[in-house]
Amino acid sequence: MTTAGPGSVPPVAAAQPGLPREVYVLSVVGGCVMLGLGLVLPVLPVYAATFGAGPTQIGVLVALFALMRLAASPFCGRLGARFGERRVLVAGLLLCALSSALTAFAGSYGQLLAFRGLGGVGSVLFSVSALATLLAVAPTDRRGRASAVFEAGFLLGGICGPALGGFLALISLSAPFVAYAVLLLTAAALTSAVLRTHRTAGAETGRDVVRLPVLLRDRRYLVACLAALAQGWVLFGLRGALVPTVIVAWRHDVTWVGWAFTTSAVVQALLIVPAGRVADGAGRRPAMIVGTGVATAAITALVFVDTYAWLVVLLCVYAAGSALLGAAPAALLGDVVAGRSGSGVAVFSMCTDVGAVVGPVVVGIVAERVSVPAAFGSGAALLAVAFVASWTLTTVRPRVGQHEGVDR
Incomplete structure (x- = not known):
């Protein structure tokens, strides 16, 4: 890892080669x-x-x-x-x-x-x-x-x-x-x-596979896994399980559910590639902060929404944050594992699956026994924790020809 000094000059975008x-x-x-x-x-x-x-x-x-x-x-x-x-x-x-x-x-x-x-x-x-x-x-x-x-x-x-x-x-x-x-x-x-x-190309020369105990002591890895857990919880527990029941409870049929999901998915698809450029150009930390921040704000606002139009708007706002969270955590993971496979990638994937398995169950129980706003709040709380954790990262802006550049 190298530290970018005051005189470091970021490479121009035109000089960057394409993807493999x-x-x-x-x-x-x-x-x-x-x-x-x-x-x-x-x-x-x-x-x-x-x-x-x-x-x-x-x-x-x-x-x-x-x-x-x-x-x-x-x-x-x-x-x-x-x-x-x-x-x-x-x-x-x-x-x-x-x-x-x-x-x-x-x-x-x-x-x-x-x-x-x-x-x-x-x-x-x-x-x-x-x-x-x-x-x-x-x-x-x-x-x-x-x-x-x-x-x-x-x-x-x-x-x-x-x-x-x-x-x-x-x-x-x-x-x-x-x-x-x-x-x-x-x-x-x-x-x-x-x-x-x-x-x-992404595997750092001279680096062996990073063992899981070492990864669990690395703040970057923990933040990436936390973001994956929160995403699994929100995508499968809130968006997948709770939002459809809320829309139907507002006396709309399932077609309206499909339109809401499709609209937000299109927004995320349009923003995902620009989000990847942000994660590479501005650095992982800013991308993580903005991604978790926007997602947290959108899910928190859902607590107070009682109309279909505003729900779709907020799902689209969440999709914008989710676009960054589709690129930045994986890039952060790659930095930590030095581009090499191993149990670290599997555990990262497991975090999303844990959110997908536990999220719908807990969200359903909270919605039934407490309230629907409280169920939305569970996802907002997880994203908020990921947002706070993202602030503890060091700004990482990889340079062409270097493994990593760090701006402190």
């Missing part, structure tokens, strides 16, 4: 995965109901996917180190494809549970390996932009998926699952054919 090809490949693969998820998620509850599943059983089916991701996460780092990230990534895609194909031809609710659980394992193998590969190939001074491009693929796939899934469901409830399996097989073939690289 592998970043775009990973973005396309991620887009295929999210497009497929968007195809099946709206259909899954209806499909499960055809097997006699009630609301509780459907909830278990949805939660099982995240639980299996969480359970399999600790093994991802070791598998990647032993067999290579690309092989584990392809294996994850193939497992998800198998899960989706089997789901399309399931004969009972029990089979649905088993096949959905298999998909959760495949999903975490893919996501952890893809992020580890991204951090390895992205140069230090372009990690923010690389993370943003990677996230953009997921966002675009997520925006397009639900509409296409509804169309396919008109043909057959099993059709979206077959289409998802085909998309995953295509993504696996693309990964195997194109992602043939041992480049480690």
